[in-house]
Amino acid sequence: MTRVYPDELSRLALAGGQSLAFHQLGQPGRRAWLALHGGPGSGAGPALWQGFELPACQLLAPDQRGSGASRPAGSRRGQGLPQLIADLERLRQAQGLASWSVLGGSWGATLALMYAARQPQAVEALVLRGSFKGSRREVIRLLRRFWPRSGPALPPARGAGSGVRLRHCRPAQADAVLQQLSQLFRNGTVAPRTSRIAQAWQTMEQAAALHGARRAWLGATAVDERRELRRHWQAMGPARLQRRLERPEALPARAQKKLWQKYRIQSHLLARRCGLRPGDWERALQTVAMHGIATTWIHGRHDPVCPPGNSLQSHRRLTELAPGGSQLRLTRAGHLGHEPGNLQAIRAAVRHG
Numbered sequence: 001m002t003r004v005y006p007d008e009l010s011r012l013a014l015a016g017g018q019s020l021a022f023h024q025l026g027q028p029g030r031r032a033w034l035a036l037h038g039g040p041g042s043g044a045g046p047a048l049w050q051g052f053e054l055p056a057c058q059l060l061a062p063d064q065r066g067s068g069a070s071r072p073a074g075s076r077r078g079q080g081l082p083q084l085i086a087d088l089e090r091l092r093q094a095q096g097l098a099s100w101s102v103l104g105g106s107w108g109a110t111l112a113l114m115y116a117a118r119q120p121q122a123v124e125a126l127v128l129r130g131s132f133k134g135s136r137r138e139v140i141r142l143l144r145r146f147w148p149r150s151g152p153a154l155p156p157a158r159g160a161g162s163g164v165r166l167r168h169c170r171p172a173q174a175d176a177v178l179q180q181l182s183q184l185f186r187n188g189t190v191a192p193r194t195s196r197i198a199q200a201w202q203t204m205e206q207a208a209a210l211h212g213a214r215r216a217w218l219g220a221t222a223v224d225e226r227r228e229l230r231r232h233w234q235a236m237g238p239a240r241l242q243r244r245l246e247r248p249e250a251l252p253a254r255a256q257k258k259l260w261q262k263y264r265i266q267s268h269l270l271a272r273r274c275g276l277r278p279g280d281w282e283r284a285l286q287t288v289a290m291h292g293i294a295t296t297w298i299h300g301r302h303d304p305v306c307p308p309g310n311s312l313q314s315h316r317r318l319t320e321l322a323p324g325g326s327q328l329r330l331t332r333a334g335h336l337g338h339e340p341g342n343l344q345a346i347r348a349a350v351r352h353g
Contacts, residue, residue: 006025007023007024007025007046008023008024008025009021009022009023009024009069010022010023010024012087012090012091012094014065014078014087014090015078016077016078018065018066018070018071018072018075018077018078019070019071020062020063020064020065020070020087020090020091021062021063021068021069021070021071022044022060022061022062022063022091023044023049023059023060023061023062023063024058024059024060025049025052025054025058025059025061026052026054026055026056026057026058026059027054027055027056027057027058028058029058030056030057030058031056031057031058031101032057032058032059032060032095032097032099032100032101033052033057033058033059033060033100033101033102033103033350034060034061034062034088034091034092034100034101034102034103034112035048035049035052035059035060035061035102035103035104035108036061036062036064036088036102036103036104036105036108036109036111036112037061037063037064037067037068037105037107037108038104038105038106038107038108038109038130038132039064039067039106039107039108039262039265039266040064040067040079040107040265040266040269040270040274041064041066041067041074041261041262041263041264041265041266041269042067042068042262043063043064043067043068043069043070043262044061044062044063044068045068047336047337047338048061048105048337049061050337050338050343050346051103051337051343051346051347051349051350052347052350053347053350053351057350060091060095060100062087062088062091064084064087064111065078065079065083065084065087066078066079066261066265067261067262067265073258073261074260074261074262074264074265076186076264076265076268079265079268079269080272080275081111081114081274081275081276082275084111084275085111085114085115085118085119088111088115088119089115089119089122092122098122099121099122099123099124100122100123100124101123101124101125101126101127101350102115102116102123102125102126102127103126103127103128103129103346103350104126104127104128104129105129105130105337106129106130106131106132106305106306106335107132107134107269107274109128109129109130109131109132110131110132110133110134110274110276112126112128113126113128113131113281113284113285113288114275114276114280114284116284116287116288116293117280117283117284117287117288120287120288120290120291120293121291123291123293124293124294125293125294125295125296126288126293126294126295126296127295127296127298127346127349127350128295128296128297128298128311128314129298129299129337129342129345129346130298130299130300130303130305130306130311130335130337130342131297131299131306131310131311131314132274132305132306132310133276133281133306133310134269134270134273134274134275134276135273136171136174136175136178136273137171137174138305138306138307139174139178139270140169140170140171140173140174140177141307142204142208142304142305143166143167143169143177143204144167144168144169145208145211145304146204146205146207146208146211146304147166147167147200147204148167148200148203148204148207148245149167150245150248151166151167151197151200151203151204152193152196152197152200153165153166154166154177154180154181154184154197155180155184155193164176164177164180166200178267178270178271179271181197181267181270181271182267182268182270182271184197184267185198185260185263185264185267185268186264190253190256190257190260194260195250195251195256195259195260197263198256198259198260198262198263199248199251199256199259201259201263201266202259203241203244203245205305206236206237206241207241208304208305208334208335209236209305209334209335209336210233210236210237210238210241211304211334212300212302212303212304212305212333212334212335212336212339213229213232213233213236213302213333213334213336213339214233214238214334215302215304215334216229216233216300216301216302216332216333216334216339216341217229217230217232217233219301219302219332220332225332228340229332229339229340229341232339232340281314282317285314285317285318285321286321288318288322288325289318289321289322289325290321290322292322292325293325294325294326294327295315295318295325295326295327296326296327296328296329296349297311297312297314297315297326297327297328297329298311298329298331298342298345298346298349299311299312299328299329299330299331300330300331300332300333300334300335300339300341300342301330301331301332301333302332302333302334303333303334303335304334304335305335306335308330311328311330312328312330314326315327315328327349329345329348329349331344331345
């Protein structure tokens, strides 16, 4: 009988002494899938493969360079699109796979699309959930709406009287703010100020996720769906978040370091627009269309992190380039892939994609 992996963590050596950790699940020899986590810097976890029928596929889910169990954790070395794409190709070749289908969520959708543009012969299909374009507008919108009101400000720049309150930063300040965040996380040790900013960043992400899930629940009209979405929102921990906002507490040293590692990578990539140059998104869509890669866009209507227009516009453009080659599923959900509406759409897409 073919072996079914419950979740086997393996490692792939990279240049310069780095290593890429990756999860192996499902049955070797079945249809191969690559699943890419968001963040950047988050690492892969069970929520990423909830939408797969593991006995019917082979699933590989890497912790992207420097993320999760990849080593060295939090490293900025090689944190650029060309290197991250090369890591995925190295993994595919090491597994002896001629091709695979790719699922990515949020930043993972960005990486998945750019990988398909660089290695179209290796990609059978794309499932892109909550696509993120790495724009200044997306990041500033998130900071202004969800950075904690009592969260730390950036330290004042030379000659300035006070630091920037991230909840009040203006679009014109975007470049300076993201560069300063990246500089704060550059040091190789966890400084108290950096730790406070990392905790506030995590709180911001959780608040945004809860906001989207709550809007999905309140927007439902069918009784059963409304009940299910409310249960899901409650399970996401709004009460815990409220307590943390009212009485902030210092995290244990190990938890502080993990957060610092995550946001060290995230701040680095965001400051560099995730490695995207003007026109890269359009060129990627053109390549995907030219090679006939079937693409499904999944996006929560209530996503406060990545605007649904990202997926809607991309779907329309891809449909112009290759009629019938793109599908769009706008769901009653927020940002996270495990919300019921998004999860149902992912399951359908990977089953039929």
